[in-house]
Structure formats: C-alpha cells, structure tokens
Amino acid sequence: MSDFAGQTWRVVIVEDNAHTRHHLEQCVRHNPQLVLAASFGTLSPALTWFGRQGADLLLVDLGLPDGSGLSLLQHVRDRWPGCDMLVVSMFGDEASAVASIEAGAVGYVHKDDDATDIAETLLAVKRGASPISPMIARHLLRRMQPQQTLAGATGSATPPNKSSSTGAGQEDPHVALSPREHEVLGYIARGFSYAEIARQQGITVHTVQTYIKKLYGKLAVHSRGQAVYEASRRGLLGALDQPPA
CATH class of the missing domain: 1.10.10.10 (Winged helix-like DNA-binding domain superfamily/Winged helix DNA-binding domain)
Known part of the structure; x- marks a missing residue:
C-alpha cells in the first residue's frame, strides 16, 4: 500500500440519476487521493470526453438515457487500457455482469448494496481488488452449474483428458x-x-x-x-x- 502513498487518481463518473451522481461526486471530492476529472449524466458527452483524454478510474452506470454504459466500457478499454473501470448499476442479472466483465470492467457493484464509501472502493481497485457484489458473485459462481449437472448425468464414459463432442480444435476446459x-x-x-x-x-x-x-x-x-x-x-x-x- 505504501507504493500509493501521496499518489492521486483522476476519476470520471457517468450516472444519470442526479442525486446518486452528486453523492458519488462528493465521495470522490472528499478523498485526498482522488480527483474528480469529469462527471456526466448521459453517454454521449462521456464518449466525447474519452475521445480526447483518459482517466485513471471510470465509475459508470449501465442504464443511461441515451445508451448502454457497455458502449463506454468498450470504448475506454480499447482507447485507454490503463483506466480501471467499475460498474455501479441497478441491473443485477448475470447477463449484465458478464457483459460488463467482457467489456473490460474490473468490478461490478449493485446499487442496492450497503456499500461503504465508494472512494475506498475505487482506491481498492487501484490496489488490485476486483469488487463484486455478493449477488453478482453468486450469479458468476453458478454460471456453469447447468453444464456441470448435465455432465454428471451423462456418466464418465469419456475420460477427462479426451476430446468430447464439442469437437477438435476447441480449448481444453480442464x-x-x-x-x-x-x-x-x-x-x-x-x-x-x-x-x-x-x-x-x-x-x-x-x-x-x-x-x-x-x-x-x-x-x-x-x-x-x-x-x-x-x-x-x-x-x-x-x-x-x-x-x-
């Protein structure tokens, strides 16, 4: 942790709810290690902003009035790979969580969580953490259960190190x-x-x-x-x- 002593991080917030956005802004402003670089309520100006410059941290909602936060995640991932991205969303389904991770998010926090100061969460991200809401984590942990159940029901006629019906040339799942x-x-x-x-x-x-x-x-x-x-x-x-x- 001493490696980050005295270091500051530039944060961009994208959240359409004005009350929530103000709360997030205040959390960032009150932490001496964070600097609020920009804050937006819609997708379009955020895309424009990141078209010109980057940031150290992006805090983004998925459900924006003019599009999905996933578009911004993908844009920032491709243009500014050094920017760590954290999703804060009302969407708690598996598809949204997985899509966010695939788009480059390093964490996914549900808005209903009784989370501590978001500033500490952002700093934890810069220290290497990947904060994931318990509800989201459970979705991810169970993602392969149907396939596991099916595999168990079919028996063990095929040895684990042999190719299965998925076909040759595909990755070894083991x-x-x-x-x-x-x-x-x-x-x-x-x-x-x-x-x-x-x-x-x-x-x-x-x-x-x-x-x-x-x-x-x-x-x-x-x-x-x-x-x-x-x-x-x-x-x-x-x-x-x-x-x-």
Missing part, C-alpha cells in the same frame, strides 16, 4: 490448479486485494502476485475480471468454499 491456486482464485472472485489475500494466507504480497500470474497464464487472461469470468465459465469456481473472513 485447467489443473494447485490447492493454493484454487484458494487464491476464490479470494480474487470475492474482490480481495493482494494485501488482504496475503494476510489471509499468511504469505507475502509477492507470493500472491506469483500465484495470480500463474492463474492468468493457465486461464489465458490478463486481468482479474477476465480471470473471474473465465474461471466461472470453465466451472472452476462452483466447488470453491467461502474463504474465511
């Missing part, structure tokens, strides 16, 4: 993770920062980073959000236990 990698993956899925994972596991932050690097390599991903989505899609999260508090 990713071998060590027990510690499974544990770290579980913490990532629940939004723990590197430092928090290190404390829970009794290891150093450097060791946590090493495990996460191995996870990224095995899942062929490049961010925490992608890792959660890919692990869930492959059914690697369904059997994980809740990490201790």
Whole structure:
C-alpha cells in the first residue's frame, strides 16, 4: 500500500440519476487521493470526453438515457487500457455482469448494496481488488452449474483428458490448479486485494502476485475480471468454499 502513498487518481463518473451522481461526486471530492476529472449524466458527452483524454478510474452506470454504459466500457478499454473501470448499476442479472466483465470492467457493484464509501472502493481497485457484489458473485459462481449437472448425468464414459463432442480444435476446459491456486482464485472472485489475500494466507504480497500470474497464464487472461469470468465459465469456481473472513 505504501507504493500509493501521496499518489492521486483522476476519476470520471457517468450516472444519470442526479442525486446518486452528486453523492458519488462528493465521495470522490472528499478523498485526498482522488480527483474528480469529469462527471456526466448521459453517454454521449462521456464518449466525447474519452475521445480526447483518459482517466485513471471510470465509475459508470449501465442504464443511461441515451445508451448502454457497455458502449463506454468498450470504448475506454480499447482507447485507454490503463483506466480501471467499475460498474455501479441497478441491473443485477448475470447477463449484465458478464457483459460488463467482457467489456473490460474490473468490478461490478449493485446499487442496492450497503456499500461503504465508494472512494475506498475505487482506491481498492487501484490496489488490485476486483469488487463484486455478493449477488453478482453468486450469479458468476453458478454460471456453469447447468453444464456441470448435465455432465454428471451423462456418466464418465469419456475420460477427462479426451476430446468430447464439442469437437477438435476447441480449448481444453480442464485447467489443473494447485490447492493454493484454487484458494487464491476464490479470494480474487470475492474482490480481495493482494494485501488482504496475503494476510489471509499468511504469505507475502509477492507470493500472491506469483500465484495470480500463474492463474492468468493457465486461464489465458490478463486481468482479474477476465480471470473471474473465465474461471466461472470453465466451472472452476462452483466447488470453491467461502474463504474465511
């Protein structure tokens, strides 16, 4: 955490509800490590703004009057890859959460959550966390359950290391993770920062980073959000236990 001492981050907010937007703006303004770079109530001016300049953090709603926040996520991801993006939305369905992660969001917070100061959440994102609402996390954790149930019902005539009816040339869905990698993956899925994972596991932050690097390599991903989505899609999260508090 000392690496970020004295550092400030430029934040852009895109939220159509004036009351909510004002609250988010105040949270950002009252934190000395955050600078409110811009705030918009609709999609169009936000797209125009990011067409000219970037930011360190984007806080965006999905349901905007003139379009979907997903369009902005995709635009910022492609043009400003160094900008970490967090969704704050009323949409709590699996499709919205997965679409946001695919579009580049590193976190997804539901507006109904009793969340702490959003400024602390934004700072946690810059420290490496991927905050995901418990309701959203449950959707992601259950994403592969129907396929798992079907696989169990068909028996085990096909060995795990053999090609299945999905056809040759497709990815191997079986990713071998060590027990510690499974544990770290579980913490990532629940939004723990590197430092928090290190404390829970009794290891150093450097060791946590090493495990996460191995996870990224095995899942062929490049961010925490992608890792959660890919692990869930492959059914690697369904059997994980809740990490201790």
